[in-house]
Amino acid sequence: MKQITILSGKGGTGKTTLTASFAALARNIVVVDCDVDAPDLHLLLHPQIMKTQQFVGPKLAVIDKTKCVECGLCREACRFDAIDDTLEVDSLLCEGCGVCVVVCPEEAISLKKRISGQAYISKTRYGTMSHARLTPGEANSGKLVTLVRHNARRIAEKENRGLILIDGPPGIGCPLIASVTGVDVGFVVTEPTVSGIHDLQRALQLLEHFHIQPFVCVNMYDINTENTEKIIEFCEENSVKVAGKIPFDQIVTEAMVNGKTVVEHSPRSVVSRGIENVWEKLLSFLNEE
Amino acid sequence: MILSIAGGKGGTGKTIVAVNIALSLKNVQLLDCDVEEPNAHLLLSPKISETKPVYLPVPQIAEELCDHCGKCSQFCEQNALFVSPEKVLVFSELCNGCGGCVIVCPKEAISEKKRKIGTVRIGMSGDVELVYGELDVGEPMGVPVIKEVKKQIKNHKTTIIDCPPGTSCPVIESIHGSDYCLLAAEPTPFGLHDLKIMVEVLKAVGIPCGVVVNRAGIGDRKLYRYCEENEISILLEIPFQRKIAELYSRGIPFTLKMPKWIDKFQTLFNEIKDRVEK
Numbered sequence: 001m002k003q004i005t006i007l008s009g010k011g012g013t014g015k016t017t018l019t020a021s022f023a024a025l026a027r028n029i030v031v032v033d034c035d036v037d038a039p040d041l042h043l044l045l046h047p048q049i050m051k052t053q054q055f056v057g058p059k060l061a062v063i064d065k066t067k068c069v070e071c072g073l074c075r076e077a078c079r080f081d082a083i084d085d086t087l088e089v090d091s092l093l094c095e096g097c098g099v100c101v102v103v104c105p106e107e108a109i110s111l112k113k114r115i116s117g118q119a120y121i122s123k124t125r126y127g128t129m130s131h132a133r134l135t136p137g138e139a140n141s142g143k144l145v146t147l148v149r150h151n152a153r154r155i156a157e158k159e160n161r162g163l164i165l166i167d168g169p170p171g172i173g174c175p176l177i178a179s180v181t182g183v184d185v186g187f188v189v190t191e192p193t194v195s196g197i198h199d200l201q202r203a204l205q206l207l208e209h210f211h212i213q214p215f216v217c218v219n220m221y222d223i224n225t226e227n228t229e230k231i232i233e234f235c236e237e238n239s240v241k242v243a244g245k246i247p248f249d250q251i252v253t254e255a256m257v258n259g260k261t262v263v264e265h266s267p268r269s270v271v272s273r274g275i276e277n278v279w280e281k282l283l284s285f286l287n288e289e
Numbered sequence: 290m291i292l293s294i295a296g297g298k299g300g301t302g303k304t305i306v307a308v309n310i311a312l313s314l315k316n317v318q319l320l321d322c323d324v325e326e327p328n329a330h331l332l333l334s335p336k337i338s339e340t341k342p343v344y345l346p347v348p349q350i351a352e353e354l355c356d357h358c359g360k361c362s363q364f365c366e367q368n369a370l371f372v373s374p375e376k377v378l379v380f381s382e383l384c385n386g387c388g389g390c391v392i393v394c395p396k397e398a399i400s401e402k403k404r405k406i407g408t409v410r411i412g413m414s415g416d417v418e419l420v421y422g423e424l425d426v427g428e429p430m431g432v433p434v435i436k437e438v439k440k441q442i443k444n445h446k447t448t449i450i451d452c453p454p455g456t457s458c459p460v461i462e463s464i465h466g467s468d469y470c471l472l473a474a475e476p477t478p479f480g481l482h483d484l485k486i487m488v489e490v491l492k493a494v495g496i497p498c499g500v501v502v503n504r505a506g507i508g509d510r511k512l513y514r515y516c517e518e519n520e521i522s523i524l525l526e527i528p529f530q531r532k533i534a535e536l537y538s539r540g541i542p543f544t545l546k547m548p549k550w551i552d553k554f555q556t557l558f559n560e561i562k563d564r565v566e567k
Contacts, residue, residue, distance in 0.1 A: 008299075009325075009326050010299065010300060010326055010328070011298060011299005011300040011301075011454040012298065012299045012300010012301060013299075013300060016479065035455075037455040037456045037457040037486070038297045038298055038299075038454065038455050038456055038482075038483040038486060040298070040478075040479040040482055040483065043478045043479060043482060058366065059366060077388075077392075079387055079388060080387070092461050092493065092494060093461070093465070095366075095385055095387065096366055097366055097367075097385065097387035097389055098364060098366055098387075098389055099387050099388060099389040099392065102364070102389060102392050102393055103392065111366075134456070134457055136456050136486050136487075136489040136490040136493065137456065137457065137458075137460075137461050137489075137490045137493050137494070138457060138458070139457060139458040139461075140458075141455075141457045141458075142429065169455065170299035170300075170326070170454045170455070171323075171325035171326055171431075171453060171454065171455070171459075172325045172326065172424070172426060173325045173424060173428075173429055173430065173431045173459070174429035174430060175455075175457075176325075177427075177429050191538075192538055193537055193538040193539075193540070194328075194331045194332075194538065194539065194540030195304065195326075195328040195331055195332075195537075195540070196538075198326075198328060199326040199328070202325075202326060202426055205426040205427075206426050206427060209426055209427040210427070223534055223535065223538050224535060224538035224539065227538055227539075250507065253477055253507045253508050256477055256478050256479060256508070257477065257478060257508055257509045259478070
């Protein structure tokens, strides 16, 4: 079983658009949305939820006001500024570390479990999907990503699927690290903007750090062809393979408005051909690995 | 006043809006809190005057004092400590620096050492002070770097905060303490979906918000309908224009080449200021 994660560093370069089209072109896959705090893939794949699982996130400190003597030791000890002057716990800042519990002389504080989101296993027209929704504002999205990927592997084994296709989150922090660890290829979608190039470089450094094979694609390449050349040169200099480039086209947004993948919405368009070409290259790259 | 720019979805124009607002105002500082992928400095090319490493305290074990009782490991919610009969293993990347293991150790065998996880840079670009954080590649936790960036907030200046994408802890840390949050959104199904999540987050933290529609003209009208039904003001629309996109691709804030927009950003800011002061 192979695993590919689509990532970008910078947001809005087209990760989800490409993942959805790849899902449409692929055979025998499990599709995964690891962008658990702003998931969008379901808007194109319309999953029918078969199974919902509660995600237990970091614990939450609860102060028993009947025991509290207002000494304030908990507030002083908390390094996350989660306890305010009135000794109320701010649930969004509390990391559930338990320091307040051990410093409280009155045993007035305890940690309680909190549900920080849901993980789903769903049916889509392209195969089974593993995805999730983090409760807005909650922490520990990395752990939820790990749960979503664990579910995906179980489904792939059960259904005997050869490929797990993962839509990753933006950035290079904990949810992204959780989305790429152990995958066969990190497929980086970049755009020919100064920001896109900068973020591509950091994303490539991250993949190198975790010993993951990178494969790059320039999306909306005709927004700035000079920058596209720079990206391709940079990749060549660093022995990073480039899958190809895809032009900018408003039909991508049109397809999204219609809740469809681009390759379904306009199969004959230049964009769709570009995506198909990149997908073929990605598959052969994966098989070489 | 502290104004944060967030959006939920990535690539909706948070940085463009933040940078252009900053360039349109006087006595202003811009804090780039997208420490995983900071971009504001690429548009502003600041002259850096100060570089500060960001450290996280992590435990170090004095093995000669440790009797391997395992209390530290039982305490640690991050599973950053593993105690075997002979040795204690510290998984530094998992540690959030809460300091609890030091408190619970009965043998006083644990102290803390500093581990570098990122850098904060401070500089000037014209009249705009830019502060930005950069998480070291491979480090999972951006929040401590965001906290260090936010320590540079100066009360006598207008502070603009460029937030990271998403709707989880790094965003919460970035918007915390803001007087107002401006949401950069694009009028597409993805844009609307993620905007709704951000609106929920802002309700939970009690920060008032308004919307800047970026790439207006693409997509559909559902975002406008949602804002109307939920009484969320659309304070500015930036049309989808090839010229704006091309300038951005070259790292040029479009107000520099399209100066009539300075007025629009000033008006936007004054409108927000009026709302906050009410």
